[in-house]
Amino acid sequence: MSERKKLDRRDFMRGAAAAAFAGATWFAAGSKAEDTVWQLDPNKCTQCGRCSTHCTLNPSAVKCLNQFNICGYCDLCFGYLHPGSRERDTDAENLLCPTAAIERKFIEAPYYEYKIHEERCIGCAKCVEACLVFGNGSFYLQVRQDICVNCNECSIAKACPSEAFSRVPASKPYLYITGDTPPNVVR
Amino acid sequence: MKLYLIIVIAGIVLTATFSAMAIEIRFAMPDFQSGYSLPDIFTPDPPAGFGTWDVAILFGALSLATWLVLKKRSRRGLFLLGIASLPYFGFWRKGCICPVGSLQNVTAAVLLPDVGVSVLVVSFFLLPLLFALFFGRVFCAAVCPLGAMQELVAIFPVRISTAIDRSLGLFKYVYLGVAVLGVAMGAGFFVCRYDPFVGIYRLGHSFNMLLAGGVILLLGVFIARPYCRFLCPYGVLLGWMSRFSKWHLHIAPADCVSCRLCEDSCPYNAIDMPTPEIPPGERDHGRTRLRRMVWLAPVIILLGAAGGALMHEPLSRMHPRVLLSERIAAEERGLFEEQSQESESFRAGGETIESLHAEAVALRGRFKTGGAWLGAFLGLMVALKLIGLSTVKERTIFDPNRETCFSCGRCYPYCPVEEEVRET
Numbered sequence: 001m002s003e004r005k006k007l008d009r010r011d012f013m014r015g016a017a018a019a020a021f022a023g024a025t026w027f028a029a030g031s032k033a034e035d036t037v038w039q040l041d042p043n044k045c046t047q048c049g050r051c052s053t054h055c056t057l058n059p060s061a062v063k064c065l066n067q068f069n070i071c072g073y074c075d076l077c078f079g080y081l082h083p084g085s086r087e088r089d090t091d092a093e094n095l096l097c098p099t100a101a102i103e104r105k106f107i108e109a110p111y112y113e114y115k116i117h118e119e120r121c122i123g124c125a126k127c128v129e130a131c132l133v134f135g136n137g138s139f140y141l142q143v144r145q146d147i148c149v150n151c152n153e154c155s156i157a158k159a160c161p162s163e164a165f166s167r168v169p170a171s172k173p174y175l176y177i178t179g180d181t182p183p184n185v186v187r
Numbered sequence: 188m189k190l191y192l193i194i195v196i197a198g199i200v201l202t203a204t205f206s207a208m209a210i211e212i213r214f215a216m217p218d219f220q221s222g223y224s225l226p227d228i229f230t231p232d233p234p235a236g237f238g239t240w241d242v243a244i245l246f247g248a249l250s251l252a253t254w255l256v257l258k259k260r261s262r263r264g265l266f267l268l269g270i271a272s273l274p275y276f277g278f279w280r281k282g283c284i285c286p287v288g289s290l291q292n293v294t295a296a297v298l299l300p301d302v303g304v305s306v307l308v309v310s311f312f313l314l315p316l317l318f319a320l321f322f323g324r325v326f327c328a329a330v331c332p333l334g335a336m337q338e339l340v341a342i343f344p345v346r347i348s349t350a351i352d353r354s355l356g357l358f359k360y361v362y363l364g365v366a367v368l369g370v371a372m373g374a375g376f377f378v379c380r381y382d383p384f385v386g387i388y389r390l391g392h393s394f395n396m397l398l399a400g401g402v403i404l405l406l407g408v409f410i411a412r413p414y415c416r417f418l419c420p421y422g423v424l425l426g427w428m429s430r431f432s433k434w435h436l437h438i439a440p441a442d443c444v445s446c447r448l449c450e451d452s453c454p455y456n457a458i459d460m461p462t463p464e465i466p467p468g469e470r471d472h473g474r475t476r477l478r479r480m481v482w483l484a485p486v487i488i489l490l491g492a493a494g495g496a497l498m499h500e501p502l503s504r505m506h507p508r509v510l511l512s513e514r515i516a517a518e519e520r521g522l523f524e525e526q527s528q529e530s531e532s533f534r535a536g537g538e539t540i541e542s543l544h545a546e547a548v549a550l551r552g553r554f555k556t557g558g559a560w561l562g563a564f565l566g567l568m569v570a571l572k573l574i575g576l577s578t579v580k581e582r583t584i585f586d587p588n589r590e591t592c593f594s595c596g597r598c599y600p601y602c603p604v605e606e607e608v609r610e611t
Contacts, residue, residue, distance in 0.1 A: 014431060018320050022313055024297075035305045037233045046532045058391045068225040072214025108221040115226065136212050145233035149281045149389070152288040153376035162532035163507075174230045184225040187232055 036167035038154045042140035042177040044164035047129035051141055052122045054159040061148040062123035062141050062156065064101075064116050069182045071138035073111035078134035079127035080104055080114055096126055118144065137177060145173045238307035241280065245311065245330070248272055249318045252325040255596070256436050260605070262596035265328050269335035277332035282388040283379075286311045286326065287333065287421040291366060291376045298371045315421075319428035323435040323587075327415060327425060328594040333384050334415055338595060340404050341411035344454030352456045353572070355417045356591075360568045363420035364561045365505075372550065372557055374506040378420055411454040415593065426590040435589050436596075439604040443584035449601040450585070457592040462582050477577040484570035488563050495562020496555050503547075503554040512547035515540055 040051070040062070051062035075088065080102050085094035090104065101120035105113045116139075123141055131139040157165030168175065176182055248268065255264040276285065284292070289304075289312040296304035315326035327334045362378075369377045379385070383400035386392025392400075406413050415422055429435065438449050438458070445461060452458070465473075495502075503509045507529075515530050517523060519540070526534070533543065587598070599605060 010431075011433070014320060014433060017431070018317055022317065034303060035238075035307070036303075044536075046528075046535065048528050048532070050528075054393075056386065056389050056392050065228055065230070067228060069216065070212060071216070073217050074214055107223050108219060111217045111219065113223075113226065118229075134213075136214055142230070144231070146231040148233070149283060150233065151379065151385075152283050152292065153379040155380075155393070158375060158380060158507075161527075161529040162536065170233050173233055182228060184227055185230055186227045187230060 035170040037143070037145055037150055037170045037173050038148060038157060038165055039143050039168045039173060039175050040141060040156075040160070040164045041166070041175050042142070042164075044162050045125070045128070045141055046162045046164075047125040047132070047141075048161055049124050049126075050159045050161070051156050052124040054156045055123070056151060056155050057147065057149065059121075060123040060156070061144055063118045063121045063144045063147075064123065064125070064128060064139050065142055066114055066116055067138045067140070067177060067182050068113075068184060070136050070178060071114065072136050073107065073113060074135060075110045075112055077104070077112065077114055077131075079131035079139045083130075096130060098122070098124060098126065102127060114139075140177050142174055238305070242307060242310045242314070244275065245314055248330045249314060249325060252329045252594075253318060253322045256325050256328055256594045257322060257434055260436075260440060260596065260599050262599050265594075265596045266338070268329035269338050272330050273332050273335040273339070275332075276330070277336065277384070277388040282332060282382070282385045284308055284311055285332065286315045287331070287419060288376065288379045288382070290363075290421050290424070291370045291378055294367050294370045299373065316424060316428050319425045319432060321433050323429045323432045323589060323592060323594050324422075324425050325594050327422065328596065331415075332388070333382075333419070334412065334593065336384055336387070336404070337407045337412040337414060340407045341454065342408050344411040345409050346451065346454055346456065347410060349456050352416070357568070357572070358417045359419055359423050360565060362418055363423045364564050366420050368502070368554075368557045368561050369505055372503075372506055372553060377505070383414065412593065416455060416591075429592070430590045432589055436587060436592070436594050438585055438587060438598045439602050440608045441604050443586070444604060445584060446603060447585070448603060449598045452598040452601040453587075453592075454597070455591060455593060455595075457588045458598065459582055459586055459588045461584060462579055465579065473577065473579065477574065480570070480573045480577045484567075484574065487570045487573075488566035491562035491564075491566025491569070492559040493562065495558035495560070495565070497558075498562070499551055499555040499558045502558050502561075503551045506550055506554075508543065509547045509550050512543050515543065 052060050055061055078096075080096060081088060082094055082096045087094055090100075092100065095102070099120045099122055101117045101122075103115045103117060105115065107113050125141055128139045128141055131137055154165055174181075174185075248271075252265065252268055255261050255268060276282065284307070289308045292304045292308045293312045295302045315330070318325050329335065329338075366376075366378045369375055381396070381399070383396060383403045386397045387400050387404075391397075403414055437443075449458060450460070504513070511529050511533060514523075514527055515533065518526055518530055587594075
């Protein structure tokens with residue numbers, strides 16, 4: 001009988017512990033339960049180049065994007081051409097991008113479109129820096145959410161010298177340099 | 188006139204929008220004549236809808252592991268389930284989110300006011316603990332990808348002495364305490380940062396972490412499951428739950444005949460032997476020792492708290508802002524010839540050095556409190572271990588230690604009772 005009572009009490013305690021534990025965690029978590037993903041704030045980015053070297057993925061999930069509505073479509077694009085390049089053409093020695101991920105396309109005199117091939121981009125930010133210093137700053141880095149594996153602690157965030165990485169709501173996973181979403185964004 | 192006004196207003200609005208940001212429009216957007224329209228900017232959404240499935244699969248795997256441990260009593264089945272869990276939770280889901288790491292997300296959500304955690308993460312945190320509370324550490328047995336990986340490589344397990352095993356096992360309490368402190372102070376998720384296996388799942392990481400993973404796996408060939416036994420912070424919680432588990436596995440499916448055949452079967456020192464008969468004098472001696480330990484417990488806890496508070500300066504260096512403040516102070520004193528990348532970025536931003544130093548001072552103060560809690564926790568753990576060493580629970584059978592047993596099932600085939608039960 002006493003053995004039986006002891007067992008009942010134990011079971012009750014176990015059940016109570018389980019309920020209390022689960023309840024407390026649920027309560028602590030439940031009120032703010034939105035999924036989040038990693039993203040970098042391009043306005044805080046200092047183009048240090050660690051995005052390309054510190055991601056657990058290789059190549060990095062961070063890619064450059066060109067926000068066309070603030071791009072100057074310059075003939076002499078500093079993000080595209082290496083400083084001191086002799087010709088404005090696609091010869092390897094003239095290109096700033098180490099992986100030749102930027103495609104230059106003639107639109108109309110004197111404008112050129114610069115399109116980034118993301119499968120080649122490694123997120124080194126060389127073009128971002130040049131465009132920001134000499135141009136409009138339409139090139140900038142973003143975490144590509146279809147590639148990112150959403151590590152619990154992002155290795156790049158830990159290495160980022162300017163604390164530009166943070167978790168953002170998964171429903172608004174990109175941070176555009178102009179603050180608002182540019183007009184020609186597709187998902 | 189109207190047009191003029193609109194242009195002026197638009198100009199003001201544009202300047203206001205762009206001056207708030209780092210960018211500067213040096214070249215105006217061209218006015219295309221050829222009918223060119225802006226190309227699309229492709230910003231795909233994060234993959235969604237996977238979460239619920241993952242929780243369901245975790246639940247299924249835990250249930251299957253429980254059945255294999257308690258009903259089927261199949262070491263082979265557990266091994267195969269481990270082989271299935273490793274590619275799914277490890278290589279396919281890339282090891283994130285895992286219950287071990289979710290410990291930090293939940294801690295952050297509980298302790299920090301503006302941090303949330305999704306239902307998926309909470310489920311990953313809770314499910315293995317609840318299973319442990321009822322069935323023992325079935326999660327460790329065959330579901331955890333970290334455990335499965337180590338279980339696979341444990342080919343020539345060597346038994347190490349219980350004293351060394353238990354002493355090294357204290358590290359996991361330190362790791363748990365430091366990890367929780369790191370989260371509470373906003374310094375980062377250390378368990379994930381120093382996860383030795385995530386690089387293997389992703390086939391790429393920093394060289395040091397891959398090396399650490401390789402070393403632990405190599406070590407694991409001889410010392411089975413070194414991460415689980417000496418480091419895993421989630422294992423501490425699982426152990427606490429499993430200690431009170433309702434249906435934990437037993438080595439003998441019926442009455443244990445104390446044949447000692449299973450004695451050497453466990454590479455984790457997780458089998459409790461029958462206690463020898465205690466001579467009458469010994470009992471009083473033991474009682475005195477226990478009384479001493481109970482009295483000693485508060486002293487150890489207080490000493491731990493004091494020690495932890497004293498350690499606040501080195502502890503505070505786990506926070507990047509404190510490190511940055513120290514680096515900049517050293518640079519100002521001329522100790523470094525060049526600025527670090529972090530310091531350069533900081534100086535380029537708008538914040539003043541004084542405000543950074545003030546933040547670091549405040550953080551050190553918080554680390555004093557946090558360090559005291561950490562020390563007290565470690566003191567409590569040591570005190571409990573000492574009390575545990577001074578008490579003898581009488582046992583007449585060979586049975587797994589509920590706290591440290593991983594329910595891996597290695598002991599099943601050693602038990603002659605098993606065969607007897609199967610035959611009848």
